[in-house]
Amino acid sequence: MSTKRIAVTPGEPAGIGPDLVVQLAQQAWPAELVVCADPELLASRAKQLGLQVTFRPYQPNQAPKPQEAGTLTIAPFKLVSEAICGQLDEQNSTYVVETLRYAGEKNMSGEFDAVVTGPVHKGIINQAGISFSGHTEFFAHQANCPDVVMMLATPGLQVALVTTHIPLAYVAKAITRQRLQHIIKILDADLKSKFGIISPKIYVCGLNPHAGEDGHLGREEIDVIIPALNELREEFQMNIVGPLPADTLFQPKYLQDADVVLAMYHDQGLPVLKSQGFGKSVNITLGLPYIRTSVDHGTALTLAGTGKADIGSFVCALNKAIELSSKN
Numbered sequence: 358m359s360t361k362r363i364a365v366t367p368g369e370p371a372g373i374g375p376d377l378v379v380q381l382a383q384q385a386w387p388a389e390l391v392v393c394a395d396p397e398l399l400a401s402r403a404k405q406l407g408l409q410v411t412f413r414p415y416q417p418n419q420a421p422k423p424q425e426a427g428t429l430t431i432a433p434f435k436l437v438s439e440a441i442c443g444q445l446d447e448q449n450s451t452y453v454v455e456t457l458r459y460a461g462e463k464n465m466s467g468e469f470d471a472v473v474t475g476p477v478h479k480g481i482i483n484q485a486g487i488s489f490s491g492h493t494e495f496f497a498h499q500a501n502c503p504d505v506v507m508m509l510a511t512p513g514l515q516v517a518l519v520t521t522h523i524p525l526a527y528v529a530k531a532i533t534r535q536r537l538q539h540i541i542k543i544l545d546a547d548l549k550s551k552f553g554i555i556s557p558k559i560y561v562c563g564l565n566p567h568a569g570e571d572g573h574l575g576r577e578e579i580d581v582i583i584p585a586l587n588e589l590r591e592e593f594q595m596n597i598v599g600p601l602p603a604d605t606l607f608q609p610k611y612l613q614d615a616d617v618v619l620a621m622y623h624d625q626g627l628p629v630l631k632s633q634g635f636g637k638s639v640n641i642t643l644g645l646p647y648i649r650t651s652v653d654h655g656t657a658l659t660l661a662g663t664g665k666a667d668i669g670s671f672v673c674a675l676n677k678a679i680e681l682s683s684k685n
């Protein structure tokens with residue numbers, strides 16, 4: 358099997374992303390890791406952490422080679438302002454977004470086989486005047502995909518979301534029959550094609566407490582969710598269970614049977630997953646024309662430069678990207 362070429366974006370320069378990347382470079386990888394970043398930032402963070410890293414320029418015309426321990430392959434970008442651990446600086450937001458744009462473009466052109474993203478700070482990017490709600494939405498927009506699916510996976514549990522980074526006040530309106538069906542179709546298709554599950558079993562959460570209690574605690578289940586799921590079952594023979602009350606869905610009886618749980622919104626599903634697997638989970642974007650994985654945590658500004666940031670989730674994200682891209 359040919360060696361894969363994976364783009365890695367360390368994300369916010371004042372956060373733990375650069376630390377994690379130089380920590381990851383301490384081990385060998387079976388793929389070439391092309392880190393899209395300022396090499397001076399990585400060198401300075403390596404020095405701060407007392408780690409040795411040799412940088413090699415990315416050479417697109419050469420065949421990818423497995424990454425040797427102690428090395429990083431660099432596609433260079435220049436910070437606008439010096440990065441200080443823990444101190445956000447909106448001047449560097451363009452730098453962050455440009456690394457993502459490059460990684461997305463090179464994946465769409467086929468030059469890279471996947472992208473693995475470190476954590477960005479959504480607030481500081483917006484403060485710089487760049488509208489940005491998350492990598493998921495950024496890559497979806499760039500690839501001209503109207504809907505993609507955010508799914509987080511940890512051993513024993515996979516949780517996907519119908520809505521992602523929107524205010525809670527907008528969630529109910531965003532859950533339309535069309536959106537729900539589109540999300541479930543992407544989920545079903547990618548679980549088949551990328552994960553090799555023949556007939557994915559999708560457990561769906563209700564939106565309201567007790568899945569609406571027969572309409573007495575909210576009508577979205579009756580008006581939107583149940584008809585949408587019934588149509589998918591009847592027309593496409595999809596293996597869907599629910600909607601079930603979200604508070605009792607996440608128990609072994611159901612989870613042992615489910616390939617994925619579909620939550621209606623971010624904080625319905627992700628706290629359950631992260632309470633079980635924070636540090637050993639991976640965020641995967643389904644429905645993109647390429648493989649994109651990410652860490653399960655944010656920028657952890659207070660840990661930048663301390664050596665206390667855990668590399669677990671970044672390792673999971675890299676391994677998952679290598680595994681999924683190797684199946685293609």
Ligand SMILES: NC(=O)c1ccc[n+]([C@@H]2O[C@H](COP(=O)([O-])OP(=O)(O)OC[C@H]3O[C@@H](n4cnc5c(N)ncnc54)[C@H](O)[C@@H]3O)[C@@H](O)[C@H]2O)c1
Binds near residue numbers: 479651665
């Ligand atoms: N993949 C991403 O780009 C991503 C994911 C989540 C959050 N974020 C962003 O990160 C910023 C900060 O978010 P937050 O404070 O809610 O979450 P956070 O994950 O940065 O921090 C939450 C807690 O977890 C700890 N933590 C996080 N990562 C850790 C690691 N690798 N090792 C040890 N401890 C770790 C932090 O110290 C903190 O106590 C926000 O702007 C948010 O949007 C980005």
Ligand SMILES: N[C@H](C(=O)O)[C@H](O)COP(=O)(O)O
Binds near residue numbers: 491493494627654
């Ligand atoms: N919702 C994600 C999480 O909680 O881990 C996180 O905000 C990152 O999302 P993007 O991959 O879209 O940036």
